[in-house]
Amino acid sequence: MINHAEDLRRAADAVALLGSSSADYEALPDAALPAGQKQIAAARRLLDTHSAWMAATIARRSRPELGHSGLVAQQGFLSPEALIQKWTGSSKGDAYKLVAVGTMMADTEAAEKLVEAALSSPDIDAAGMAGFVAKVPWQAPIARAVTTGTLSVDAAESIRAGLGQIDAAVTAEKLGAALETLLAEASTLNADEVFKRARRMRDRLDEAGIAAREKQAHDDRYLKVYRLSNGNVRLNGLFAPEDGEFVLSTFDSITAPRRGGVRFVDPQRAAWAKRLQEDPRSTEQIAADSLVQLLKIAGEADPDRVFGGRRPAVRVIVTEKALPAGQPKATEPAEPAEPADSAEPADSAEPAAHGQIEGNPVPISQETIDRLLCDTGTRGIQLDAEGQIINVGSDERLFTEKQRAAMAVRDGGCLWVDCDRSPAWTEAHHSDEWLKNNGYTDLADGVLLCHPHHLLLHNQHWTILRNGTDYWRRPPIEVDPEQKLIALPSKR
Numbered sequence: 001m002i003n004h005a006e007d008l009r010r011a012a013d014a015v016a017l018l019g020s021s022s023a024d025y026e027a028l029p030d031a032a033l034p035a036g037q038k039q040i041a042a043a044r045r046l047l048d049t050h051s052a053w054m055a056a057t058i059a060r061r062s063r064p065e066l067g068h069s070g071l072v073a074q075q076g077f078l079s080p081e082a083l084i085q086k087w088t089g090s091s092k093g094d095a096y097k098l099v100a101v102g103t104m105m106a107d108t109e110a111a112e113k114l115v116e117a118a119l120s121s122p123d124i125d126a127a128g129m130a131g132f133v134a135k136v137p138w139q140a141p142i143a144r145a146v147t148t149g150t151l152s153v154d155a156a157e158s159i160r161a162g163l164g165q166i167d168a169a170v171t172a173e174k175l176g177a178a179l180e181t182l183l184a185e186a187s188t189l190n191a192d193e194v195f196k197r198a199r200r201m202r203d204r205l206d207e208a209g210i211a212a213r214e215k216q217a218h219d220d221r222y223l224k225v226y227r228l229s230n231g232n233v234r235l236n237g238l239f240a241p242e243d244g245e246f247v248l249s250t251f252d253s254i255t256a257p258r259r260g261g262v263r264f265v266d267p268q269r270a271a272w273a274k275r276l277q278e279d280p281r282s283t284e285q286i287a288a289d290s291l292v293q294l295l296k297i298a299g300e301a302d303p304d305r306v307f308g309g310r311r312p313a314v315r316v317i318v319t320e321k322a323l324p325a326g327q328p329k330a331t332e333p334a335e336p337a338e339p340a341d342s343a344e345p346a347d348s349a350e351p352a353a354h355g356q357i358e359g360n361p362v363p364i365s366q367e368t369i370d371r372l373l374c375d376t377g378t379r380g381i382q383l384d385a386e387g388q389i390i391n392v393g394s395d396e397r398l399f400t401e402k403q404r405a406a407m408a409v410r411d412g413g414c415l416w417v418d419c420d421r422s423p424a425w426t427e428a429h430h431s432d433e434w435l436k437n438n439g440y441t442d443l444a445d446g447v448l449l450c451h452p453h454h455l456l457l458h459n460q461h462w463t464i465l466r467n468g469t470d471y472w473r474r475p476p477i478e479v480d481p482e483q484k485l486i487a488l489p490s491k492r
Helices: 004-016 022-026 032-060 064-069 080-088 092-119 126-134 140-148 153-163 172-186 191-205 207-219 241-258 267-278 283-300 366-376 401-411 451-459
Strands: 222-227 233-238 316-318 340-344 354-357 363-365 378-382 426-430 446-450 463-467 470-474
Touching: 004 032, 032 080, 032 092, 032 140, 032 153, 080 092, 092 140, 092 153, 140 153, 140 172, 153 172, 153 191, 172 191, 191 207, 207 363, 241 267, 241 283, 241 354, 354 366, 363 366, 401 426, 401 446, 426 451, 446 451
Parallel strands: 316 340, 340 378
Antiparallel strands: 222 233, 316 354, 354 363, 426 446, 463 470
16 A cells, blocks of 8 residues: 655655755765756655645535535635646646546546445446446546556646547547557656657547548638737737648748757858858847748749749658559659658558658648648658668768658657757767768668757767667766666657
8 A cells, every 4th residue: 555645755855855955956966966856756746646636626626516615616716727726826737737637536546446345245246347347437547657656647647638538439448558558658758758659649549530630720720910009010820730830940941050950061051050140130030030031032923933942841751551542652762852751661551541740749631641742742761660761871971861861750850868859950970980880871870869969979978879770879987887778769
């Protein structure tokens, strides 16, 4: 039996020993900081569990049927979330999360007590027991994980929100199976990564609903342009993922040198990046001026002219079997100016029903894939059965554009653990040093790293190793005397 009160006291004592001021923490040796951060996280996780229980109790004592006699109404609030936000000073989202997770935990505990009581009853039959078991919510494993301290409240809410609710297409059994897989992985992921993983699982279970959600996101788009009382003009907008990624790519390409983007080898591009870095305008001012300039160019354009120049890169990742009839396959790549990528595992048994915009966690429907392929064509990038790009080695010092595109599909962004930089913000790193590897630039020996992590790797003497199709990060002795390897799974 877990003694939460005793666990909380021990966790609080451990945190208290770290110190009681900034000076105390500054005096801690480097080796003590990771352990100290983990102790603080453990204490916070326990406190969050208690906060969720309290939030659920406040919500239960403020049920709508209680009317003005409910706790929230008596305190002058309209909802449990509003009361919790006021009392804790937290955000509305945090208050909602505590109520949602706490209620899930309370419902699970109540249902499991009913099952326990039924088991002890001599009069219960199999049918009656099945009825009691059916009352246990499918989210029960999430609640148990929070109660036992193996899952944080943040991660629990990410799983709950990511997997969604039961409907006609997604049964409790399907969600339960997905949840079992997700909980096994959750300890190695942060709350944002857990949500992305859960949302992708839901999308696979409910591929028929992707098109409907995609249409809703498109219908929700807007752009408001209005003049303020002082004469300035303000823009406020919302874009669906497809158009939004194009907008982001446009401004990323304009402001990347000011935001830690990729270094340029080409002299002209390097000179442009240097000028932008030295520009006295702020990054936001450069973005604003660039938008006005883009609108001027569009306004002065010849409406009868067909523009064929390179546009900002927004790639779509699909499997070969998602390509419509007549499109070139992965072994017969087309060569468009700005193509969509096609990645096909060698032994894929089922056709894909959706794809993904590179860098965006929201899936796109088969219809959108077909439309984008019609517009951009395809570029074949073939994967083997284990997800490794089939080697197209090069004897050039730098990775080619095609090789970088292939690595983008394979790695999904910067491979450094907990980094969320998309492929557009990464550089290709040689896992084997160039001279020591006889001058070959092969895909299998290259990984994507963002500029800050690429610099950190070289400056701090980290090493990236490859074992077959798996990549590992080895810390320097100064960081870890045992130099334990850290797995670098694909962000894809």
